[in-house]
Amino acid sequence: MTTLDDLALVLRSKNAGAFYTTVDIFFDDIDKYRRAAQPRFLTVERVAEAYGIPEDAVHGVFRLEEALGIKVTVRKPLAAHEPANTDVMGAQQHLPLAWLEVPELNGIEPESPNAAQGATR
């Protein structure tokens, strides 16, 4: 079993403002990037399930081949400043994605570079 954590060189999360968390995943080679960027892997449905949030709280899944990077942005269930928020900078929220199993490519072509899916585009 290969997880996203196994493939990624950088796997980080951070506030994108106080109301969204963004997860950036970078790879050190194009094959790993393409495997993780295959459209059937990080779908809006799977991201919503990993974070236990509704699909309309998934702002977007973005891919940029020049950066060998994938970005996932989700609306925070609790804003960063709310007293019950236990990760006020959002820096440990990458793990629900890190643990996901990434399927083999199996000949499925990755989407074109700069592809995005989600609420915004």
Added chain:
Amino acid sequence: MKFRALSFLNHVPSRVDPLPMIEQAAAWGLDAIISQGTGKDFGPHMLGSGTQFPVRNFKENIRPYVKAAHRIGVPFIMSVGIAGARQQLAECLDAFDEVCTEESLDLQVAVIAGDIDPGFIRKQIEAGVAIPRMDDHPALPALLRLEDVDATPNIVAQMGPEPIMAALAEGVDGVITGRALDVGLFMAPALRAGASKATAALFGKLMECCGVALYPGDPGVAIYGEIDDDDSIVIRSPDANSECRVRNLAAHSFYERKNPFREENPGGYLDLDEVTYEQLDSSAVRVRGPKWGDTPYAVKLEGAASMGFRAMNVAGIRDQRYLDALPDVVERIKEELRTAERFMHLREGVDYHLNITLYGRDAVLGSIEPHTGEEHEVGAVIDAVGPTPAMARELCYYAYLSLWIRPYPGRKTTAGNNAQRFTQPIVDGGELFRWSIWHLMPLDDPLEPFDRSVDRFPRKEVAA
């Protein structure tokens, strides 16, 4: 060549000697030295409380760059004070004044406040102007209301490039602003030099966080950029030990942003969909292809309001029987506060908040934590927020005593249930702030709400 600039962060100490970077930049050619030092990344606390990083840090960070700008004969443009409200701006201006005195500089400087007069916003609301929230989140009112303005002592706006362009047109030695759009600091001189909006905005985006966009990626390293006559951008590393690489520069578009392909600015958005990167050598990358779409002019307002005061207790729990009982105990304590006669005048979730966070169990991921039930100890943080410091302590004390000494099923530890971390049971956590305003205010005139003056520094002649 249309425009060339060196960029550093004025709230982050330089991690390498700035002088060789400045010399390298001067050798390539310079038209301005630009530095951002405002942002909301550190949360609403600084805006609400009027605090910032130690101002001495700012003073020493800017010193070599202000001297260099004067020596080379180019303007500097700096946003200062983190939250960038009047109080933080005033402290930074005092430090800047000291630098001018100590370095025998005599400078004409435009100062632009980032504060917005609440009366200005009230007038807009009363006139029926819709001021919508920036982010679609239930913690924010969909449209800004008078009551939100009334609850918010400090309100700033991210000024766009226009007030800075107006200041530069007055021929000053430099511009110092309170809260400002990072990208706008770079757009202002680039637009004056004839760059397109798309190129000026992308130039700012690549430059604003300095060495974070380089390899290995250090905000304590400066960055250099130029806009060529064909409107393409070249970004260079002025530090001999850092490289400018396509992959890192492209990856910088991800940093703390919701969307790496589209960036909202006052009056339009930057579209990065077709941006291309070309490696020129190990320290330079050429960037082309940004697009700009016009939108109605609006600035982002930021305001922080008090939520009350916090008090905490920290305890360790090692006894397996108590670990097993904890879920019920936590619920019991919350119910005890809800039903206590002395707290009946307080509404849970409104007037007070009680959280008991169990480190080692599910503190970080909460209900989505998949890994449960195998811990050998747990750190419990009781965190009470109340309307006054005294009330926060009373709420915390009530919960602390219950977790510490009340019976639970199967208990043998009748002298105390947990390991108290500190000799004082209640630790004050200070005042709490929330983003009460995070809204987009339309403006007919991008200059109107921002106070601007030109001052001579040092502000007082030193007696001979």
